[in-house]
Amino acid sequence: MSRVYNFSAGPAVLPEEVLKEAAEEMLDYRGCGMSVMEMSHRSKAFETIIQTAEQDLRDLMNIPNNYRVLFLQGGASQQFAMIPMNLMKNRKAAYIITGQWAKKAFSEAKIYGEAVDVASSADKTFSYIPDCSNLDIPEDADYVYICENNTIYGTKFHTLPNTKGKNLVADVSSCFLSEPTDVTKYGLIYGGVQKNIGPAGMVIVIIREDLITEDTLSGTPTMLKYKTHADHNSLYNTPPAYGIYICGKVFQWLKKRGGLSAMKEYNEKKAKILYDFLDQSKLFQGTVVKQDRSLMNVPFVTGNEELDAKFVKEAKTCGFENLKGHRTVGGMRASIYNAMPIEGVEKLVEFMEKFEKENI
Ligand SMILES: *Cc1c(COP(=O)(O)O)cnc(C)c1O
16 A cells, blocks of 8 residues: 555545544444444434534534534535525625635625625735725625635635624635634634545534524525524434544544644644745745735746646656646645645655756
8 A cells, every 4th residue: 555645625635544443444333333334324323423523523623602513515615505595684795705715605695695795816816815904894794704715826814804793704614623713703614524624525514503593595495504404413314424424533633633723833834844945946936925825725836837737747756646736727736734744745845846956
């Protein structure tokens, strides 16, 4: 068996320990004589799995009691519709456009009401986070929406916007559990888990209780009401059971590693190695303004498309996978999520140094 250093933006690298444990339990989950995949979601064993997962997530993020945790299907993209369907009481919401995922959420919200673009960094291909300290937020906006970490462009909100008292809704897909979060600052936090936590197809929603109501837009399907899932503790229908099981293992792995403060320290150390190299390199350069850089997704370019392609190809033969940038931006992108070991980043930088010497 040989594993590569996988720099994919998602689905992405998972902790090896977690994968090994899941492999060991594949045929017989702790004496049940069956895999978690084959198990009733109403069984005692699964009840323990989902309850433990929720509790561990609550411990890690310090989630207050007046917030619910929902394990849902449909990935992050399903939330682009579910959020307005459930929260747009006045049919108005403010969106901050910092990249493609925010743009998609914004377009989807327009189907349901008036989505107002209150700030954007489209003018400089989303290479920065706009100043959000004093935005013109409509009086009757139901919420302010952000994509907190922009997976494609490599920017992150290091300061949350001033929402002027409106509920903040955040897509944290690509920075989920990468550092401590003050949950009380948000009305709703959600993320697809395939970036930093588990297998694709599942989304975790953390929502303040008062935002879960019967009062959804007319025509909202039962499956797309937060209330349906909250009332049934994420077991209204068959949940993404195996995904929840793997996420639960990742939560335990994070706890063992010292929780989110320790993770932040580790992630900062990893990102610094790469950014420090980029800042002095004569061949490679980062594409994001320094103060808005993401700890998770690091885009960079040589300025020459052919050289970029050569780099990606040679990197692959040396065991560094998925370094090609998003198809809409080109260049390279190294996603260095929680489970990417520091050695992976060190070795990548060594490889980049060598490539630079050979190609400059
Ligand atoms: C990947 C990603 C999505 C889309 O996730 P799906 O689960 O494929 O719907 C949405 N937002 C962000 C920030 C992402 O990185």
